[in-house]
Amino acid sequence: MAVAHLKTIEQRLLWLSHWMIHHANHIRPKEDAIKVGGHQASSASMVSIMTALYFSALRPEDRVAVKPHASPLFHAMQYLMGNLPREKMEAFRGFGGAQSYPSRTKDVDDVDFSTGSVGLGVAITSFAALIQDYIAAKPWGGERPMGRMVALVGDAELDEGNVYECLQEGWKNDLRNTWWIIDYNRQSLDGIVHEGLFQRIEKTFDAFGWDLVKVKYGALQRAAFEEPGGDRLREWIDRCPNTEYSALTFMGGAVWRQRLMEDLGDQGDVSALIDRRSDAELADLMENLGGNCVQTMADTFAAIDHDRPVCFLAYTVKGWGTPIAGHKDNHGGLMTPKQMAEWQAHMGVPEGKEWDPFATVKNPSSLRAFLKKVPFFAGGPRRLQDAVLPVPAIAVPGEREIATQMAFGKILDELAKGDSDLAERIVTTSPDVTGTTSLGPWVNRRRLFARGARPDVFKAHNIPSTAKWEFSPAGQHIELGIAEMNLCLLLAAAGLSHSLFGRRLIPVGTVYDPFVARALDALNYACYQGARFLLVGTPSGMTLAPEGGAHQSIGQPLIGMSQAGLTAFEPAFADELAIIMEWAFEHIQRSGLPEPDPRTWLADAAGGAVYLRLTTNPLEQPMARTDAAFRQGVIDGGYWLRRPGPNCEAVIAYQGAIAGEAIRAAGMIGNDRRDIGVLAVTSADRLHAGWTAAQRARTNGKAEARSRVEALLADLPPHAAIATVIDGHPATLSWLGSVIGHRTLPLGVEAFGQTGTIGDLYRHFGIDAASIAGRVGAMTPGRRLAT
Template sequence: MTPTDAAHLKTLEDRLLWLSHWMIHHANHIRPKEDGIKVGGHQASSASMVSIMTALYFSALKPADRVAVKPHASPIFHAMQYLMGNQTLDKMKNFRGFGGVQSYPSRTKDVDDVDYSTGSVGLGVAITAFGSIVQDYISAKSWGNDLTLGRNVALVGDAELDEGNVYEALQEGWKNDLRNCWWIIDYNRQSLDGVVREGLFERIEKIFEAFGWNVIRVKYGALQRAAFLEAGGEALRAWIDACPNQQYSALTYQGGAVWRKRLMDDLGDQGAVTALIEKRSDDDLAALMENLGGNCVSTMADVFASVTDDRPTCFLAYTIKGWGTPIAGHKDNHGGLMTKNQMADWQKRMGVPDGEEWDKFATVADTAGLQNFLDKTPFFAEGLRRYSDDVLPVPAIALSSDREISTQMAFGKILDDLSKGDSDLAERIVTMSPDVTGTTNLGPWVNRRKLFARKAQADAFIEHRIPSTAKWEFTPDGQHIELGIAEMNLFLLLGAAGLSHSLFGKRLIPIGTLYDPFVVRGLDALNYACYQDARFMVVGTPSGVTLAPEGGAHQSIGTPLIGMSQDGLAAFEPAFADELATIMEWAFGYLQRDGAGDPDERTWLRDETGGSVYLRLSTNPVEQPGKRPDEDWRQGAIDGAYWLRKPGPNCEVVIAYQGAIAPEAIRAAGAIAEHRRDIGVLAVTSADRLNAGWTAAQRARAHGQFEAMSHVERLMQTLPRHCKLVTVIDGHPATLSWLGSVHGHQTIPLGVEHFGQTGTINDLYRHFGIEADSIIGKINGLTPGRSMAVSRNEPQ
């Protein structure tokens, strides 16, 4: 690095430190407040990262690199993008306000060049490892071998290493031969509530090394390294190494005079050491002691430049939280803010004239030289790095099912049929599963399309000619990524693969399978993937108490409600194989959409926006409906519901069901048809889409679009007011209980509200009151004097 470039980096460091802190100060102390509540903004956590980020972005990174920024360093990131012309002044002034710069970097809500959203600590760290794996997956394929490989970089707060998902990702990275991944740890030794324990990172460092990472400690800045070469320097270095974290933080906050006294008290009059200390003013001594490696931009630039291989690397960068500001080192500074007086004094020290606080080049003497340096910075040379890829045509998906088949088996058959073809879509499908590939019916697909590894690996069972249904052949051409038992990793990998079209310019169709009850084990990462607008299909199977012999731990209850509440995820629970085939054909197109967010006035759903898809499937074989007399059900299955049995004009009861409980609802309807008039059976395939369309239509009417009517409102508009609804699902009854509110019908919701137990499916259906006789019993209770029953063996 030339002296001129080093000088420009130092200037940028000062500019970013000022702009980020002024943005936070403006939001909290200058911008008018409507509610008087603190806006916040993490000045201290930004300050500790400013040198690292300056060196990284303006010296080390290339356009192909991707970065996940520590959530609390968001102000530094946005100040940087503002300098580069990628962020607007209006949004900077509206930091943490409606429509302004987001609290934490967001791919979908910020206008600047965010690679990975961050905010839920730990997840932004781990996704970079999976981004690197996805990059390797793409580059190993014939259609992706022109990809320029970059590094996936995480800027990590040291307290984020408390998150367990970080270590799950380390293990998965080792298994998948991780490379081109950097984690840069802001080791300021302070968290939200205190100071990091002594010696903790020595143990964490061993974990990184055990998984094959290169660990580089960046402890001393240029000033400190120069001082160590002076007479008495080794004694000073030994004192720094021995000083506890809390003491170092407290001394930093108190400043140069206190530093001087403490050093003299501890080291005594040792001639050379005393001379080293005495030759420096209080300000110079404070600058020396606070010149840790992570707060020295030239040191960080040199360290980054020294790494030329693709081995995963962890940089442990020692920093001062709040470095360069009046609140540096104070243990309460995590969410603390400089006061108006502190900011005024600091502004004078920084040399920023009044009225020029937002000026990009305030205090810069050589503006032309700095602008020329910025223009030539490699990382920003290509402009915004949001890519796209062509939409893949979706082949027709049809399924000639057996007389009885479960939706899980149908899913396996659909993928197997795709695996036999040569469509572009099939070529871009990548499946993944946390050690349940075979039991979620991915086996046939994997046997044909193989497993992915950067280097081919033989299957010993094939070599020894031992019969096995699983042909586990690992190859660079493979299209399945096998994961360990960690659902967080599954959703992080789905998230990274679901952004491949934008991050790498190569579209993937990621499909992940897991046991439905364990969706909740990865829920934070699922929400994180959806927040980034990643596009994927997740299949939860088996589900509900139909997984009867496994007991309550393996039986899901609340996942239908998760599907309804999760933004960015369209949730379906089909009962029949033909429904599933129709939904999957639609879903492969839905995953690729990136259109306007305006609602479709037919359904009031924002389908052109696209999103991810969740399928809740079952292992319970269900008798199929055979060839349907009309095709209206197809669109209804996509929209969320259709009439399996249309109600008559004097309908007294409608049974609405979702999923594998369908035979019980159908059997109950058949038994009461002679006693109840014009009974209807509503086949719900997606309570999520029905509810979303209904609430959207209500909002539209509230805004004057009085003709707005959702799909579920049209389906139920002819039902008489005296008609009763009985809803039933192998899941929480609240999933469907809202249906009565659509047009004000009395509703009896049936479902599962408590942990299950082992037994047969019939045992558990009876126990929870969701089998045909229980449905009938509830209907009998609607009008005393009428009763009917059905035998499970009685043909209907």
Template sequence: MASAGIGRVQAIEALTRKSLWLASWMVHHANHIRPNIDGVKVGGHQASSASMAAMLSTLYFGVLRPEDRIAVKPHAAPAFHAIQYLLGRQTRQKLVDFRAFGGAQSYPSRTKDTDDVDFSTGSVGLGVAFSAFASLVQDYVRAKDWGGKDRSEGRMIALAGDAELDEGNIYECLLEGWKHGLRNCWWIIDYNRQSLDGVVREGLYDRIESVFKAFGWKVVTLKYGALQRAAFAEPGGDRLKAWIDACPNAVYSALMFRGGAAWRERLSDEIGDQGEVSALLSRRSDDELAALMANLGGHCVASLLDQFENADSEQPTVFINYTVKGWGTPLAGHKDNHAGQMTSAQIEQLREAHGIREGHEWEPFEGLEQPETLQAFLDKVPFNTKSSRRLTSPAVPTIGPQFIGTGPTSTQAAFGRILDAIAKTDSEMARRIVTTSPDVTVSTNLGAWVNRRNLFASKEMVDIFQKEAIPSTQKWRFTPEGQHLELGIAEMNLMLMLGAAGLSHSLFGERLLPIGTLYDPFISRGLDALNYACYQDARFLLVGTPSGVSLAGEGGAHQSIASPLIGMSQDGLASFEPAFADELSVIMDWAFDYMQRSGDARPDLADWPRDVTGGSVYLRLSTRTIDQVPRDAKALPINDIIRGGYWLKPPTPECDVVIAYQGVLAIEAIEAAGRIGGDRRNVAVLAVTSADRLNAGWQAAQRGHLHGDQTTVSHIENLLSEVPRGAGIVTAIDAHPATLGWLGSVLGHRTIALGVEHFGQTGTVHDLYRHFGLDAETIVAAASRSGSRRS
């Protein structure tokens, strides 16, 4: 595609220069021109944006289609925002306010930015791996008999710095992609050979290439630009090429910073012969020689277009594009340029080079020739669709709570039975559920679901054990109709898969209801990716089980302590820890609806619970079997269960003490209440199903009071208002005591918080509960200290 009077390559080159200037000016303006009231460094990444300017421009202005999805290198955010501005998808004011409140974000953000961000980036490496899981989810969706099959397949693309490849989650992802037949995935490496703190080690390229080839990726290397290839064809050019190939990274970077005269001196000393090579050098001025040596493949639009347009989508492909960090700026090549910024003198030098008049710094075509022709070119760019690239999918109707009876059970076992009951239905909800687990499918009670709904694979695979007539409780049939994605033992991969599946409605126009299970203590191993998935507003149900020191025989490494606090503090994640199967049934039914909500309220400002905007849900479950409360499902306090708590035994005006428990400590709490009642002291029992929901509701009420709304009363305030002020509270949880310890602050009741603060060990549940002071006897003793002392 070209416009009259300007070729396609020339148009992209001009827009590359413009995006480079805008990105550089954006950072300079934020740090040196815009008033800085608090004096804290604003920051930005001029050099990292510069090294990727040509690649980003070639993609957005020449290669990408609307259905492609892109994760941009976080440190190239200024260049990305500049390109979106040129495409008309970002406002000038957002650029002016870069890194200010309400302005373009420091790193591309799907939820905080208003321009066209597909995948948030920021915690380096996660956006790269996320693109691979998004591709796997796209294949999953297209394998189903759903109406969205007619949509064009998009390429899932990640642009990454070479230093990002130090992140371990990238290599965990490579293995998973190999196992699942990854396709339609491009990773584009900005190989500038510099990291945050210096220049990368020699030989990195060979390691990168060998790793990707080992996992079945096609490796495309673009080292030389068109200018360099033309010079290599001249007499003596072979010696110049050999010198470039042998030049250490640090030397090349240093010479880039020093400029044309330094290049001439070094090349003349090392390969100049007063013959062909000397003639090659002498035909070029210092500026032309500097431009030649800077013309690596990652900065050459013609070369980039050629490599991208000839790439195949069936095989995952990594493009290793040689670049110079800080290309096209006075910072080029300097080892301190990552967080460094151009001085006022250097930005003026860049201004002069780009022909930018003072006061016209933000103009889209300032300093460029044929602005009308360039605008016409932009209007016809394939990626520049006028419609939203964020798709929609209608909410799936829920089918109501699935109650499984009142026999003794654990919440983990109840979860499996509830899911199996859903699997038996011929409902749209059952068809839209997709489960996944990091090699703990059976031990987290997904086995019945998988046997009924099968494992997913793009092609049918025979269950060899079944074919050989070997008895097995697991019918491991792989089929395109399957609804379980089996992962290896890597919790980061689990969270990234949940994040990708949880955005399927927006990315691919088809609603999924993802459920991921893992051992509860290992949530911490995937916490960065969990936070990342929530930051993108992905929707999923995360099930952590088994949990706590009630997993007594497994020892401290398998006994979670802090996970309820993670559930409380993680934005975008509503966490629950029910004790009984009927509570779990109610919560799961609510969760499938909550995961699909999409109200207009801003998630960062909405009052909690986020019943307008929705979010993801985390269930903390246990393997400990407990007797169920015999009660009619119709009489369940459903709203209170969802809001976080209800009275299992309500207080009376003579109440001395409240025992508030969460999860499996229901057994000890009920036993302790019985003992205290036998002592003729009035005791109430508060069943907390979600400390997270209770606390968030209370916090929202306090914010309302601060803003003048004195009528707002939270659920926990209503509950505790029934308790005499002189009564005490004993809280008990198989986790950190701070989870419930705040209850005394609500209305000022004296509180003793029981829980686990140290690593557990092996033993029986009775041994460990007595050791940690969670047994009924300790609860009774605490109640006697916290309760009122009436004569």
């Protein structure tokens, strides 16, 4: 009975997913002639796999990353279960409708992991499994059952390099409870998968300790192989090239018969095996690959009785069960209205009942009873929660001269010494730059994580070392190899732990700032999911000058400004950093409505991830600043370090490590002009976001809306000029002149530097104190400028 129900569900999901796509492209009114799309063929190849997985194998604690192009099937499944309203289905790929690809933050159904940028949804499951192990090893981890982290994988996704990068990390961390189910339909956007490719991929999985389960033949094929002559049919299937098998599938039963008789016909057992079947039955037999057989897939999943990582290689037909099955152009192709009408008749769906979830079900009450008992759905929505952790006050490091990178390490070290709930939940990670990004003191106190204890060999041999690399289940640092994509995927998984596993983590990842760009796809993916973490990029700009241009970041401030879901700061001083980190630890735990604060027009209540751009260049620290206005200014994104007066001729606005040069330049100009303003920008991101939000609010009738940056510049005389300077791309701050309408001189870096000292490179790019002073003087002619 269970198999019969699974078959019924499979056919219902096949119809509903394809009708949803057809409706979006051919029935729903359109404003233009652009194809809406929806990947009918890629959904069809997954229908048996997903039916068997969700309605037979999964339990509520399991988590699934759905192949992006199987999104219509996922939505159809949720619709069948009553978890998605019809209007969302009807608006598929439209504004406010079911999303093109599964989205945790945009879809209303129960998406575990967003997918869409191919390969990333695959890889995050292995890091989610690692985070699950991390939580289970802790005394506060609770008794929640261990779930399987499952990825439904398109075979073409295995072209993505990040998939193989994560395999290595999984092997290093003794990966468990991870399933990857590969939809091996052998067709991608541009063609057919090359012959023999998966023989090499199989060896890769074996090398990294995965079990490989091939699911090649369905129940019909296995039964046929038992008939006289069946062994020769199996040999023919095994030898048939991918392209040929796809083409024959598209052409159908009569062509299958002709080809098989030509190649195998013997006027004996094989001929009889073929002749016993009609054209339609023969087509069903040849298309009954393992991944297109719901019974086979259910039995295969049920046979796994261990927690080792498993890769299922499920052979499928792309477009299975539809008129476009097998055609090499079917990846983005759609059934025509004529094909859909004929297929609707074939599927037995009455006209006018297309959206009825049970339209073709002979005994709806029996199926409904079955669906109510499906374990995966029995507990309802599976989004979990955990309490917000109180953030202790963060003290400012007391050094008179210090770099923000060093201050960051000292702040974490002080947290490590304490016993706060926040410190207990911090998990740090870094792509092979732990010591050089100032995480060393934290790791020495809190140790490295591993499922089993591993001693520090250097310590065991009494070899002096500043690094104490002891691994244990109690450790709070996860060591990574030098792959920045893995860093952001791990941060994404850890940053969703409160929702996935019911235990909140405070993930902190460090990376060389120039190499944030390497991780950009995964960083965007993490933010798109709504993951919460603190990413620390250091050293910023050219402050690692002796390493040359390859280790100098230029566009990273613009990344921080443009990345949705990420708030970027670039403090210059240790007291600013302490304030920002205290705020950040609270911000990454927030989950309120995205309503703007009328003071700043920033939607802080919604929370998000945070990016800090820090420096190795030590600066002389200002005297203690503890007033509330200063603290608020740092968080809001900027404050007046030197407030301009009514006769101000020029303002120097700076962000980050260039503070020392900007302040010295103001002092040089001050020898001739007393009224020079200095604007300390801690976050161009927040100032700009508040400004654009306030402009939108005014457009929408809220005339009183004023942003932080508008308040800062409100009293600046119209004739005053603004010189902006940053150790990064000048566009980061160049917009400041547009806020009210001041002349602006944007200074910064727009090319790769070379090896040298910081001073050499600052002079080369014209952002040293003397150059800044000279350029500001040229903006305000008629006065002598002392330099």
